[in-house]
Amino acid sequence: xxxxxxxxxxxxxxxxxxxxxxxxxxxxxxxxxxxxxxxxxxxxxxxxxxxxxxxxxxxxxxxxxxxxxxxxxxxxxxxxxxxxxxxxxxxxxxxxxxxxxxxxxxxxxxxxxxxxxxxxxxxxxxxxxxxxxxxxxxxxxxxxxxxxxxxxxxxxxxxxxxxxxxxxxxxxxxxxxxxxxxxxxxxxxxxxxxxxxxxxxxxxxxxxxxxxxxxxxxxxxxxxxxxxxxxxxxxxxxxxxxxxxxxxxxxxxxxxxxxx
Amino acid sequence: xxxxxxxxxxxxxxxxxxxxxxxxxxxxxxxxxxxxxxxxxxxxxxxxxxxxxxxxxxxxxxxxxxxxxxxxxxxxxxxxxxxxxxxxxxxxxxxxxxxxxxxxxxxxxxxxxxxxxxxxxxxxxxxxxxxxxxxxxxxxxxxxxxxxxxxxxxxxxxxxxxxxxxxxxxxxxxxxxxxxxxxxxxxxxxxxxxxxxxxxxxxxxxxxxxxxxxxxxxxxxxxxxxxxxxxxxxxxxxxxxxxxxxxxxxxxxxxxxxxxxxxxxxxxxxxxxxxxxxxxxxxxxxxxxxxxxxxxxxxxxxxxxxxxxxxxxxxxxxxxxxxxxxxxxxxxxxxxxxxxxxxxxxxxxxxxxxxxxxxxxxxxxxxxxxxxxxxxxxxxxxxxxxxxxxxxxxxxxxxxxx
Numbered sequence: 001x002x003x004x005x006x007x008x009x010x011x012x013x014x015x016x017x018x019x020x021x022x023x024x025x026x027x028x029x030x031x032x033x034x035x036x037x038x039x040x041x042x043x044x045x046x047x048x049x050x051x052x053x054x055x056x057x058x059x060x061x062x063x064x065x066x067x068x069x070x071x072x073x074x075x076x077x078x079x080x081x082x083x084x085x086x087x088x089x090x091x092x093x094x095x096x097x098x099x100x101x102x103x104x105x106x107x108x109x110x111x112x113x114x115x116x117x118x119x120x121x122x123x124x125x126x127x128x129x130x131x132x133x134x135x136x137x138x139x140x141x142x143x144x145x146x147x148x149x150x151x152x153x154x155x156x157x158x159x160x161x162x163x164x165x166x167x168x169x170x171x172x173x174x175x176x177x178x179x180x181x182x183x184x185x186x187x188x189x190x191x192x193x194x195x196x197x198x199x200x201x202x203x204x205x206x207x208x209x210x211x212x213x214x215x216x217x218x219x220x221x222x223x224x225x226x227x228x229x230x231x232x233x234x235x236x237x238x239x240x241x242x243x244x245x246x247x248x249x250x251x252x253x254x255x256x257x258x259x260x
Numbered sequence: 261x262x263x264x265x266x267x268x269x270x271x272x273x274x275x276x277x278x279x280x281x282x283x284x285x286x287x288x289x290x291x292x293x294x295x296x297x298x299x300x301x302x303x304x305x306x307x308x309x310x311x312x313x314x315x316x317x318x319x320x321x322x323x324x325x326x327x328x329x330x331x332x333x334x335x336x337x338x339x340x341x342x343x344x345x346x347x348x349x350x351x352x353x354x355x356x357x358x359x360x361x362x363x364x365x366x367x368x369x370x371x372x373x374x375x376x377x378x379x380x381x382x383x384x385x386x387x388x389x390x391x392x393x394x395x396x397x398x399x400x401x402x403x404x405x406x407x408x409x410x411x412x413x414x415x416x417x418x419x420x421x422x423x424x425x426x427x428x429x430x431x432x433x434x435x436x437x438x439x440x441x442x443x444x445x446x447x448x449x450x451x452x453x454x455x456x457x458x459x460x461x462x463x464x465x466x467x468x469x470x471x472x473x474x475x476x477x478x479x480x481x482x483x484x485x486x487x488x489x490x491x492x493x494x495x496x497x498x499x500x501x502x503x504x505x506x507x508x509x510x511x512x513x514x515x516x517x518x519x520x521x522x523x524x525x526x527x528x529x530x531x532x533x534x535x536x537x538x539x540x541x542x543x544x545x546x547x548x549x550x551x552x553x554x555x556x557x558x559x560x561x562x563x564x565x566x567x568x569x570x571x572x573x574x575x576x577x578x579x580x581x582x583x584x585x586x587x588x589x590x591x592x593x594x595x596x597x598x599x600x601x602x603x604x605x606x607x608x609x610x611x612x613x614x615x616x617x618x619x620x621x622x623x624x625x626x627x628x629x630x631x632x633x634x635x636x637x638x639x640x641x642x643x644x645x646x647x648x649x650x651x652x653x654x655x656x657x658x659x660x661x662x
Contacts, residue, residue, distance in 0.1 A: 071608070074608065089300070089301070089303050092303050095619075096303075096306065096308065097303065098610075099308035099309060099310060099610050099618075099619065100302070100303050100307075100308045100309060101309075102309070103309070103608065103609050106607065106608035106609040106611075107606070107607070107608050108598075108604060108606070108607045108608070108609075108611055109604070109605050109606035109607070110599050110602040110603065110604050110605065111602060111603045111605050112601065112602055113601050113602060113603055114601065118605070119602075123598075123609070123611075132445075132446060132447060134385075135387050135388065136388050136389070136390060136444070136445075137385050137388055137390075138380060138384065138385060138388045138390035138391040138394065139379055139380055139383040139384070139385060139391075140383060140384070140385035156376075156379055156383055157372070157373065157376075158371050158372065158373050158374075158376045158377075158379055158380050159371045159372015159373045159376075160371055160372070160380075160390065161312035161313065161372070162388075162390050162441075164309070164312040165312060165313065165445055165448070165592070166445055166446075166447065167447065168446075168447030168596065168598065169596075169598060170309075170310065170596055170598070170609060170611055172309075173309050174302065174309055174312065174372065175301070175372070176301050176302040176303040176308075177300075177301040177303045178300070178301055189373075190301045190372070191298075191301065191302070191371070191372030191373045192372055192373060193372070245598060245599065246447070246598060246600075248600075249446060249447060260599075
C-alpha cells in the first residue's frame with residue numbers, strides 16, 4: 001500500500017489527469033493568447049483616438065486582371081456588409097426590385113468607342129478628396145473622414161437622396177425596404193443612404209484589407225494607404241500609369257484604375 | 261382711386277364645406293400614401309437607386325416655384341408701385357405662403373426618414389444649397405407673413421413698401437437657390453448649368469401668376485364679386501409676357517445644350533430620342549404650356565374672354581408640370597456619363613447599358629402624395645380667404661384706375 005503501482009486502472013487515471021492538465025494548460029494559454037491578440041488589435045487602432053489624416057486609404061484596381069463574369073468582390077461585399085441579409089419585400093415587382101435593392105459595389109463592362117476594346121471593372125464609391133455627395137448633404141450626414149473614407153452617418157441621414165443626385169459614379173444606394181436582419185458591424189436602417197466605406201469597421205480594428213480585395217483571387221484589387229510610399233497600393237501605383245474615373249471633375253478620387 | 265374694402269369669402273356654407281371636403285379627401289389620401297410609404301419603405305414607389313426623385317418632387321418643386329411667383333402681384337404693387345395691383349396683393353401673399361407650405365409638406369413626407377425633420381432643422385452643412393434652401397423657405401414664410409401684416413394693418417402700412425422690397429429680393433434668392441439645387445449638380449449632363457437658376461425664376465413668374473389668376477377668377481366668380489376687365493387685361497398680358505420670357509429661356513437652354521458637345525447627347529435625348537420625355541417636352545412644355553397659351557392670351561378677341569384666360573392659365577400649369585417632369589425625372593433618366601468615349605455594355609446596377617434611359621413608372625402612392633400637397637395648398641388658401649379679409653369686395657373698372 002502506498003507503493004506506486006502500474007495497474008491498468010492507474011495508467012488510465014494518469015493518462016486522464018495528464019490529458020486534463022494539458023487541456024487546462026492549452027485553454028489557459030489560449031485565453032492568454034487571445035487576450036494578447038485583442039490587446040494588440042486595440043493598440044493597432046485605438047477606438048478612442050481620432051482618425052488621422054496622416055493616412056489616406058485608397059485602392060488601385062488593375063482591370064487587366066479583373067475577370068469577365070466574375071462577381072466574387074460583389075458577393076464578398078454583400079456578405080461583409082450584410083447586404084445579402086436583405087430580402088425582396090413580399091409583393092415587390094422583380095424588375096423594379098432589381099433597381100431598388102442596395103449595392104455597394106457592382107461589375108461594369110465597358111467598350112472603348114474607338115478601338116472596341118472591352119474592359120471589366122468593379123465600380124463603387126471612389127472616395128473623392130472633394131466629394132460632391134458631402135458638399136450637397138444638408139445635414140452633414142454624408143462626410144469624409146480624415147483618413148479619406150467617404151461614408152454616411154446613418155443617424156443623421158434624413159433620406160433626402162440629394163447625395164445620390166450629386167454622385168458622379170452612381171455609387172450610392174438607398175434602403176427601400178424594412179430591415180429585418182443586419183450585420184452588427186454595418187448598422188442599417190430603412191430610409192437612409194449608404195455606400196462603400198472601404199470596410200471601415202476593419203480599419204477601426206486595425207485590419208489591413210477590404211472584403212472585396214480578400215475575395216479577388218485574381219489580385220485585381222490592391223488596398224492601402226496612399227500616403228505611405230511603402231504601402232502595396234503606393235508601390236503598385238508607382239509601377240504603372242493609372243486613371244481616375246471622371247478625372248475631368250477634379251475630385252481626386254481615392255480609387256484608381258489601370259488599363260481602362 | 262377710391263378706398264378698397266375687403267371682406268371674407270362669403271360663398272354659401274354648403275358649397276364652401278363641400279369644397280373643403282373634396283380637398284380634404286385629397287389631403288387625407290396624400291397623408292395615407294405618405295404613411296404607407298413610410299411604413300413599407302420606398303419600394304412601394306417607382307423610385308429606385310437611379311431615379312431617386314420622382315413625381316412627389318415634381319409636384320413639390322412646382323409648388324415651391326409657383327409660391328415665389330404667386331408673390332408677383334404683391335411685388336408689382338409694393339415694389340413697382342402699381343396701384344392697380346394693390347387690392348390683389350393680400351391674396352398674392354397668402355398664396356405665396358400656402359403654396360410653399362404645400363410643396364414643403366410633400367418634400368418632407370417623401371424623405372426616407374420624415375421623422376428626422378428635427379435633425380434637418382438643427383444640423384446644417386452650410387456648403388449645401390439644400391441647407392440654404394431651408395433657411396430661405398422658412399425666412400420667406402416669415403417675411404411674407406410680416407408683409408401681409410403691413411398690408412392688412414393700417415398702423416403698419418407705412419412699412420409695406422420696405423418689407424415688400426425685402427420679400428421681393430428674398431423670393432429671387434429663394435428661386436435662385438431652388439434652381440441651383442439642380443444647377444450645382446456638376447456630374448450630371450442634364451443639370452450643372454448656371455442657367456438653371458434664372459430659368460427657375462422665369463418659371464416661377466409664369467406658374468405662380470397662372471395659379472394666382474385661376475384662384476382669383478374662381479374666388480371672385482364664386483362669390484359674385486365684380487371683377488373689371490382692366491385688371492384682368494393687365495394680369496393676362498403680364499402672364500403672356502412671362503410665358504414669352506419663359507419661351508425665350510427654354511430656347512436658350514436647349515440651344516446651349518445643342519451647341520456644346522458635352523451636352524449634345526442630353527439635348528438629343530430630350531428633343532428626339534427620349535420617348536415620353538420627348539413627348540412631354542414638345543407637346544407639354546412647349547406647345548400646350550407656352551405656344552397655345554401665348555396664342556390665346558395675345559389674341560385680340562379671345563384674349564379677353566374669361567374662359568379663354570382660364571384655359572390659357574390652366575395650360576401654363578400643365579406645361580409647368582410637364583417641364584418639371586422633363587427636368588427632374590428626365591434629367592435622372594438620362595444615364596450618367598461615367599466613362600467618356602466608352603459605352604457601358606453590361607452593369608450590375610442599371611448604369612445605362614448601351615445608353616438606355618433609366619426606367620421610372622410612378623406608382624399610386626406617389627401621385628396621391630403629390631396631389632395631396634397640391635390640395636393642401638388650395639385648402640389653406642380657401643380657409644384663409646374665408647376667415648380673413650384677403651379679397652377685395654369688388655374690383656370694377658372704375659375702381660382700378662391708378
